[in-house]
Amino acid sequence: MARILIVFSSLFGANAQLAELADTTLTAAGVEVRVRRVAEVALPGDVQPSAADAPLADGADLDWADGYVFSSPSHTGLPSASIKAFIDEHHDAAVAGRFLDKTFTAMATSGFAHAGQERVVDDLNAVAAAWGCVIVPPSTANPIINKINGNPYGLSFVLEHGKLADRKLAEEAIGAHLARFAAVTAAIATLSERPAPSGQRKPPPTAADVFS
Amino acid sequence: MARILIVFSSLFGANAQLAELADTTLTAAGVEVRVRRVAEVALPGDVQPSAADAPLADGADLDWADGYVFSSPSHTGLPSASIKAFIDEHHDAAVAGRFLDKTFTAMATSGFAHAGQERVVDDLNAVAAAWGCVIVPPSTANPIINKINGNPYGLSFVLEHGKLADRKLAEEAIGAHLARFAAVTAAIATLSERPAPSGQRKPPPTAADVFS
Amino acid sequence: MARILIVFSSLFGANAQLAELADTTLTAAGVEVRVRRVAEVALPGDVQPSAADAPLADGADLDWADGYVFSSPSHTGLPSASIKAFIDEHHDAAVAGRFLDKTFTAMATSGFAHAGQERVVDDLNAVAAAWGCVIVPPSTANPIINKINGNPYGLSFVLEHGKLADRKLAEEAIGAHLARFAAVTAAIATLSERPAPSGQRKPPPTAADVFS
Amino acid sequence: MARILIVFSSLFGANAQLAELADTTLTAAGVEVRVRRVAEVALPGDVQPSAADAPLADGADLDWADGYVFSSPSHTGLPSASIKAFIDEHHDAAVAGRFLDKTFTAMATSGFAHAGQERVVDDLNAVAAAWGCVIVPPSTANPIINKINGNPYGLSFVLEHGKLADRKLAEEAIGAHLARFAAVTAAIATLSERPAPSGQRKPPPTAADVFS
Numbered sequence: 001m002a003r004i005l006i007v008f009s010s011l012f013g014a015n016a017q018l019a020e021l022a023d024t025t026l027t028a029a030g031v032e033v034r035v036r037r038v039a040e041v042a043l044p045g046d047v048q049p050s051a052a053d054a055p056l057a058d059g060a061d062l063d064w065a066d067g068y069v070f071s072s073p074s075h076t077g078l079p080s081a082s083i084k085a086f087i088d089e090h091h092d093a094a095v096a097g098r099f100l101d102k103t104f105t106a107m108a109t110s111g112f113a114h115a116g117q118e119r120v121v122d123d124l125n126a127v128a129a130a131w132g133c134v135i136v137p138p139s140t141a142n143p144i145i146n147k148i149n150g151n152p153y154g155l156s157f158v159l160e161h162g163k164l165a166d167r168k169l170a171e172e173a174i175g176a177h178l179a180r181f182a183a184v185t186a187a188i189a190t191l192s193e194r195p196a197p198s199g200q201r202k203p204p205p206t207a208a209d210v211f212s
Numbered sequence: 213m214a215r216i217l218i219v220f221s222s223l224f225g226a227n228a229q230l231a232e233l234a235d236t237t238l239t240a241a242g243v244e245v246r247v248r249r250v251a252e253v254a255l256p257g258d259v260q261p262s263a264a265d266a267p268l269a270d271g272a273d274l275d276w277a278d279g280y281v282f283s284s285p286s287h288t289g290l291p292s293a294s295i296k297a298f299i300d301e302h303h304d305a306a307v308a309g310r311f312l313d314k315t316f317t318a319m320a321t322s323g324f325a326h327a328g329q330e331r332v333v334d335d336l337n338a339v340a341a342a343w344g345c346v347i348v349p350p351s352t353a354n355p356i357i358n359k360i361n362g363n364p365y366g367l368s369f370v371l372e373h374g375k376l377a378d379r380k381l382a383e384e385a386i387g388a389h390l391a392r393f394a395a396v397t398a399a400i401a402t403l404s405e406r407p408a409p410s411g412q413r414k415p416p417p418t419a420a421d422v423f424s
Numbered sequence: 425m426a427r428i429l430i431v432f433s434s435l436f437g438a439n440a441q442l443a444e445l446a447d448t449t450l451t452a453a454g455v456e457v458r459v460r461r462v463a464e465v466a467l468p469g470d471v472q473p474s475a476a477d478a479p480l481a482d483g484a485d486l487d488w489a490d491g492y493v494f495s496s497p498s499h500t501g502l503p504s505a506s507i508k509a510f511i512d513e514h515h516d517a518a519v520a521g522r523f524l525d526k527t528f529t530a531m532a533t534s535g536f537a538h539a540g541q542e543r544v545v546d547d548l549n550a551v552a553a554a555w556g557c558v559i560v561p562p563s564t565a566n567p568i569i570n571k572i573n574g575n576p577y578g579l580s581f582v583l584e585h586g587k588l589a590d591r592k593l594a595e596e597a598i599g600a601h602l603a604r605f606a607a608v609t610a611a612i613a614t615l616s617e618r619p620a621p622s623g624q625r626k627p628p629p630t631a632a633d634v635f636s
Numbered sequence: 637m638a639r640i641l642i643v644f645s646s647l648f649g650a651n652a653q654l655a656e657l658a659d660t661t662l663t664a665a666g667v668e669v670r671v672r673r674v675a676e677v678a679l680p681g682d683v684q685p686s687a688a689d690a691p692l693a694d695g696a697d698l699d700w701a702d703g704y705v706f707s708s709p710s711h712t713g714l715p716s717a718s719i720k721a722f723i724d725e726h727h728d729a730a731v732a733g734r735f736l737d738k739t740f741t742a743m744a745t746s747g748f749a750h751a752g753q754e755r756v757v758d759d760l761n762a763v764a765a766a767w768g769c770v771i772v773p774p775s776t777a778n779p780i781i782n783k784i785n786g787n788p789y790g791l792s793f794v795l796e797h798g799k800l801a802d803r804k805l806a807e808e809a810i811g812a813h814l815a816r817f818a819a820v821t822a823a824i825a826t827l828s829e830r831p832a833p834s835g836q837r838k839p840p841p842t843a844a845d846v847f848s
């Protein structure tokens with residue numbers, strides 16, 4: 001059974017709700033799921049109770065999972081500073097290859113259709129690329145994606161007054177994409193038994209070596 | 213045995229050479245390989261004989277393969293117009309889901325280290341996302357990648373006077389990444405037996421519906 | 425009086441119509457305008473008469489203008505191969521600094537809200553960066569932009585059956601953004617009298633030097 | 637005289653040093669300069685004294701300047717969480733149009749040539765687009781840029797053991813680009829006397845309206 005970790009950043013609750021929908025659909029499909037939030041490091045005073053109801057993600061969660069779903073609001077067109085802080089904190093583990101060959105897919109929300117929804121999921125996919133994950137975007141080949149505005153790079157949702165405009169449609173889209181995501185994750189999880197590439201035995205560079 | 217299609221665009225031969233190195237390493241690993249070029253639609257008078265020595269790619273090649281390696285020079289920081297023309301011509305097949313769940317990885321060359329190498333492979337990865345492919349970038353977790361400048365999004369090579377600066381190092385990097393790529397491709401190829409999602413039975417939109 | 429060149433790629437006429445709206449609003453504001461199309465190198469058989477009614481753009485047009493408006497459909501999430509071919513053909517002039525300090529802004533269309541609208545204008549902006557242009561995106565600070573879906577990186581329009589859904593709203597958004605664009609262009613045009621930086625006197629590299 | 641604000645994020649001092657070089661070159665050119673750092677919200681225990689020697693940036697600094705230079709390390713291929721937190725905190729001022737028509741250019745550092753240098757400056761440029769800034773990238777038309785690896789989207793520097801590899805070359809590149817940046821800034825600063833667009837009189841949406 002595949003293990004999938006959902007990590008979200010949320011101030012007002014919308015991404016917490018997306019994470020919950022993803023949890024429901026994956027759990028129903030027999031996937032083992034953990035839902036975790038990141039600490040909100042920017043605008044921490046704005047965090048609503050509905051956004052703060054999951055345990056905080058940590059490195060053990062990242063190690064545990066075969067695949068990751070990252071969900072972030074668009075803040076000024078990029079992933080939130082808070083989800084980025086979580087990523088920055090785990091740089092050393094990434095370079096050490098701890099996330100290699102895990103699967104990845106991204107979700108995003110914004111108040112307007114083009115306020116960075118493509119870029120937010122694209123940036124999260126770029127983090128996944130750096131981590132050595134295998135990226136599973138929704139594509140334009142799935143007609144359900146076009147009903148929610150056709151973002152092929154990640155599931156994305158335009159909010160109305162901070163809420164999902166059509167919860168049923170969101171469930172349908174999340175369900176369809178994550179079923180495929182879970183199938184790819186299960187297929188790839190078999191690879192993790194492979195021996196590590198021989199080049200990776202010596203200690204990799206740490207943040208202190210390559211950050212600046 | 214996984215089937216991998218290598219598609220390259222090349223004016224002066226460097227990407228043809230990358231394709232050849234990829235062919236050698238994959239064939240030696242027991243993968244079934246096709247190497248194909250695209251017609252050069254911009255600056256066609258500049259095409260050198262060393263760049264014109266492979267058959268032209270077509271839709272049957274795309275259907276045949278379980279995974280794709282796309283290789284393009286950076287022309288003004290983006291993939292060449294010529295590889296883009298090949299992509300545009302296959303829009304309808306992509307939307308019909310014909311490339312769904314095939315694997316994808318990108319290669320690029322440029323004359324200067326930052327003349328778009330990140331963006332070229334990122335744009336090619338975005339095409340793969342739209343096509344429904346599963347993307348396998350090189351990552352920063354593989355120390356060999358850092359020897360060739362650390363592009364985690366796709367294999368990329370800075371040329372000297374239009375040639376690969378260090379052919380042996382290029383072979384080593386291509387070999388390491390494509391061995392992993394072939395393993396992921398083989399693991400995912402098992403998924404193609406799955407029944408198509410029920411939502412995809414009606415005819416999908418064509419270029420005439422969605423292009424403008 | 426500022427001189428602005430509008431260059432568009434169009435198969436079915438929508439970008440030709442955007443170019444026409446931009447022409448109308450800029451001409452009314454006292455700007456000298458040229459509207460030019462690029463040759464369609466991909467899917468040339470699909471070009472409709474409504475898309476083929478402007479002269480072809482050339483290097484003299486690029487030299488003539490103080491600012492550029494580039495307009496492209498999203499084809500598989502990237503600018504059309506055809507507008508890219510036009511860009512590739514003018515690489516040498518760009519590296520020679522012929523487009524330095526000209527202003528730039530981008531427009532895009534697609535059939536679905538997120539089928540690459542952010543990425544298409546972002547890629548066009550990246551070309552402008554490589555050319556040395558000064559980029560003037562619409563921003564989120566203009567409320568009219570949010571009425572047409574809030575793309576801060578370039579004006580973008582979701583089509584319905586290949587047509588602008590609301591022509592009056594498109595006129596309003598184009599008018600507001602291009603009035604600002606024309607003002608910035610006029611302010612920057614005064615710089616072109618500056619002597620060229622001394623480092624640029626020797627012949628720059630050509631496509632034959634840096635393309636691959 | 638143009639007023640330029642330099643905002644940097646730095647753990648180990650390299651971006652602080654870039655900011656200092658930018659300050660020196662701009663001040664010598666008669667520009668009024670403020671150098672400010674952001675609070676480091678990720679890996680705060682790693683901040684070195686050399687990185688902590690400037691006042692913290694605030695909204696009054698953003699209001700004061702005619703142009704911005706943002707400088708960030710690549711952390712996992714994206715701008716640091718810390719510079720992003722500064723951006724997130726100023727969302728409301730951006731949407732209110734307070735940064736409209738100010739100029740912008742970006743700088744970046746990383747330990748490897750392609751570890752996100754293109755993407756970091758591109759993401760910062762995207763923030764500038766959302767803010768309504770006019771973006772002035774270095775271009776490929778300036779031969780000095782190619783000496784430091786040819787990143788046309790922003791000044792970027794590959795570090796050796798966390799330090800600038802060639803300080804004199806960095807000075808030369810920063811000097812050449814920022815002289816042009818200062819000239820464009822001065823030309824555009826004349827526009828700020830224009831009356832605000834009439835559509836912007838009512839209170840714009842705040843983070844509480846559009847963040848999620």
